[in-house]
Amino acid sequence: MTLDLAIRGGTIVTATDIYKADIGISGDKIAVIADRVGAATREIDATGLYVMPGGIDSHVHVAQPQGPGITLADDFASATASAAAGGNTCIMPFALQQRGTSLRQSVEDYRRTAEGECHIDTSFHLIISDPTSAVLGQELPALVKDGYTSFKVFMTYDDLVLNDRQLLEVFEVARNERALVMVHCEGYDTIKFMTERLERAGKTEPYYHAVSRPEVIEREATHRAISHAELIDVPMMVVHVSGREAMEQIRWAQQRGLKVFGETCPQYITLTAEDLKGLNMEGAKYVCSPPPRDTASQAAIWEGITQGVFQTFSSDHCPFRYDATDGKLNEKGRTSFRWVPNGIPGVETRLPILFSEGVSKGRITPQKFVELSSTNHAKMYGLYPRKGSIGIGFDADIALWDPNRQETIRQEILHHGSDYTPWEGFQVTGWPVMTIARGTVVMEDGEIVGAKGHGQVLSRQESDYVR
Ligand code: DUC
Numbered sequence: 001m002t003l004d005l006a007i008r009g010g011t012i013v014t015a016t017d018i019y020k021a022d023i024g025i026s027g028d029k030i031a032v033i034a035d036r037v038g039a040a041t042r043e044i045d046a047t048g049l050y051v052m053p054g055g056i057d058s059h060v061h062v063a064q065p066q067g068p069g070i071t072l073a074d075d076f077a078s079a080t081a082s083a084a085a086g087g088n089t090c091i092m093p094f095a096l097q098q099r100g101t102s103l104r105q106s107v108e109d110y111r112r113t114a115e116g117e118c119h120i121d122t123s124f125h126l127i128i129s130d131p132t133s134a135v136l137g138q139e140l141p142a143l144v145k146d147g148y149t150s151f152k153v154f155m156t157y158d159d160l161v162l163n164d165r166q167l168l169e170v171f172e173v174a175r176n177e178r179a180l181v182m183v184h185c186e187g188y189d190t191i192k193f194m195t196e197r198l199e200r201a202g203k204t205e206p207y208y209h210a211v212s213r214p215e216v217i218e219r220e221a222t223h224r225a226i227s228h229a230e231l232i233d234v235p236m237m238v239v240h241v242s243g244r245e246a247m248e249q250i251r252w253a254q255q256r257g258l259k260v261f262g263e264t265c266p267q268y269i270t271l272t273a274e275d276l277k278g279l280n281m282e283g284a285k286y287v288c289s290p291p292p293r294d295t296a297s298q299a300a301i302w303e304g305i306t307q308g309v310f311q312t313f314s315s316d317h318c319p320f321r322y323d324a325t326d327g328k329l330n331e332k333g334r335t336s337f338r339w340v341p342n343g344i345p346g347v348e349t350r351l352p353i354l355f356s357e358g359v360s361k362g363r364i365t366p367q368k369f370v371e372l373s374s375t376n377h378a379k380m381y382g383l384y385p386r387k388g389s390i391g392i393g394f395d396a397d398i399a400l401w402d403p404n405r406q407e408t409i410r411q412e413i414l415h416h417g418s419d420y421t422p423w424e425g426f427q428v429t430g431w432p433v434m435t436i437a438r439g440t441v442v443m444e445d446g447e448i449v450g451a452k453g454h455g456q457v458l459s460r461q462e463s464d465y466v467r
């Protein structure tokens with residue numbers, strides 16, 4: 001039998017192993033791994049390259065409504081092209097339930113919007129903003145059974161915040177249905193108080209976004225969510241952890257034997273609140289929540305990564321255009337940080353930043369990189385052992401990395417819908433040179449190849465971490 005694709009001479013990296021071998025692909029699966037595999041229709045020479053599981057980015061926002069007059073800069077075609085260019089083979093965006101609407105209807109709408117548009121596979125988490133008795137009693141349990149096995153809740157934002165009782169009710173459904181609940185841990189009232197106090201003092205520039213939501217607010221909410229999870233006895237993922245305070249709460253919970261997991265992101269190892277101080281409105285380019293902190297926080301995040309407090313490293317890609325009236329520089333946004341949309345683009349730069357800052361600088365091994373960027377995402381969100389590793393029978397989701405290639409991150413080489421990158425001029429060592437998604441080459445040398453529509457919208461199993 002002739003293979004469809006052979007990848008020869010590379011160094012295969014998984015979360016546990018690193019070794020030289022060839023890979024043979026038949027259709028969309030890895031068929032054989034051996035010193036030398038047979039003839040293939042297409043031969044790829046991977047000499048000198050790492051052959052890694054494609055990145056899985058379990059935290060991205062695509063085509064999600066952002067409130068009046070504000071638009072997210074990526075649709076499914078551009079977000080998945082950008083992800084593929086950055087060495088990813090799967091993304092997990094959110095299907096947002098807007099208040100007053102049915103959760104089922106919201107999910108179906110997202111699914112229809114994504115279908116036929118994706119370059120790589122996509123699978124939705126839910127966002128629960130309106131936990132009515134119908135949502136809690138019928139819609140959510142049915143959706144979990146249909147493969148939407150994770151959902152996010154917010155402790156802040158006018159349109160999204162759940163109070164403590166609502167959080168407990170959602171946690172209880174997660175426990176009963178064996179779903180994984182993701183929590184945005186920042187306190188609503190404390191942020192509101194700080195925001196109004198800053199505005200009264202005329203402190204309205206983008207930098208004050210960071211001042212309005214300091215680490216203590218994130219820490220308090222993280223502790224509160226952990227306490228709720230302990231009370232209900234449900235596993236929980238704390239997303240986008242920004243620094244020492246929240247990290248230490250998660251570590252404390254883990255040391256008590258609680259199933260509390262952590263996610264962190266590139267912004268928290270590379271940016272600081274000082275970046276929000278740009279001239280004029282330039283700081284708006286870095287406004288995200290939680291905000292980036294300081295260099296001591298970056299060191300604390302590395303501590304959490306190397307100690308295993310964090311299971312996943314995601315982008316929290318939430319792209320807006322900067323120079324646009326429906327983006328960062330919307331009319332109200334110029335008057336106060338309160339109206340600058342929260343989020344930064346990063347699905348394409350996540351992996352080069354982690355590889356360079358982590359592997360190339362000697363902080364983590366290539367195996368740990370694979371664990372943080374792919375394997376644990378698959379295990380956490382119920383895609384393992386279909387995705388997340390290189391082994392016989394796995395989806396042929398593979399990224400070839402040149403570990404020595406030096407690049408300067410620049411807007412002009414990226415594929416996202418934003419008009420800027422927060423990492424303009426950032427130097428990295430290590431770069432993805434080819435992405436293969438279910439056996440099809442979708443990115444080669446920075447170019448997206450092939451038509452959109454190859455990516456499928458996937459259902460998922462129960463998380464390995466709720467067992
Ligand atoms: N939380 C996210 O997860 N993404 C963007 C903004 C936010 O608050």
Ligand code: ZN
Nearest residue numbers: 119450451452
């Ligand atoms: Zn494509």
Ligand code: ZN
Nearest residue numbers: 184239240289
């Ligand atoms: Zn969030």
Ligand code: ZN
Nearest residue numbers: 059061316318
């Ligand atoms: Zn997010």
